[in-house]
Amino acid sequence: MPGSDRKDVGAHPRRAGTTLLITIDRPRARNSVNAEVAALLASALDELEADPELRAGVLTGAEGDFSAGMDLKAALRxxxxxxxxxxxxxxxxxxxxxPxxxxxxxxxxGGGFELALACDLIVTAEDAHFGLPEVKRGLIAAGGGAIRLPRRIPYHLAMEMLLTGEPVSGDRAGELGLANRVVPAGQALPEALLLAERLAANTPLALAAVKAVARAADGAAEADxxxxxxxxxxxxxxxxxxxxGMTAFAERRAPRWTGK
Structure with missing residues (x-):
């Protein structure tokens, strides 16, 4: 849509089969997050959780950027x-x-990177950029960046990103293990939707169980x-x-999941 006529609409969900595609749609503000966007994202996650036909969600940004994080102008208001x-x-x-x-x-x-860190899987374009520049504004990455990044990549590399505020490329994110897939520019969304389809082949109960165990194990003693x-x-x-699942394996057929 022509930039002069386009109205930013915040964020919106759209169904793609068993996947809920959630798009942050404020390209003129580099898809930064204000109160309206936050409310719409929360509503989209509620829709994902409530609908048994939906197996996974994909979070992305409109027109070439994922998200620039917190809308500083809105925050000042x-x-x-x-x-x-x-x-x-x-x-x-x-x-x-x-998932x-x-x-x-x-x-x-900033917060855009923290949104990605909160996801279960990340697909990135090779020329994307990930960064936590909060220290350059007298802040810290308090949306999970300072907590999650040192758990995802080697401590000293995480601290370099957090303390300098300098970004890394999508290629580098892949090398560090931050991304599941690194793809050419413009291919992140199609690849993420394909990945969501692969998840949808499994029972939603097992997917939820994997997430529950991983969450319980994070930072816990092994016995716990x-x-x-x-x-x-x-x-x-x-x-x-x-x-x-067991019966389908024995009968050499695809399982017919009910979510029960």
């Missing part, structure tokens, strides 16, 4: 991009059972992590989908 109990953009502290994939083109800076896993597995083994 007193707007908050945080939602109580859900964190920055309604995403970074949200309790989700379904969320970030499809990153262009800039994922196994105890949490036993609880999750006990609930999972009692489901019809587990029996269906």
């Amino acid at each position: 007193g707007e908050s991009p945080d939602i109580p109990g859900r964190g920055f953009g309604g995403v970074t502290e949200a309790d989700r059972t379904k 969320l994939i970030a499809a990153v083109e262009g800039w994922a800076m 992590a196994f105890a949490a896993q036993r609880t999750v597995m006990s609930e999972l083994m009692a489901t019809a989908d587990v029996r269906e």
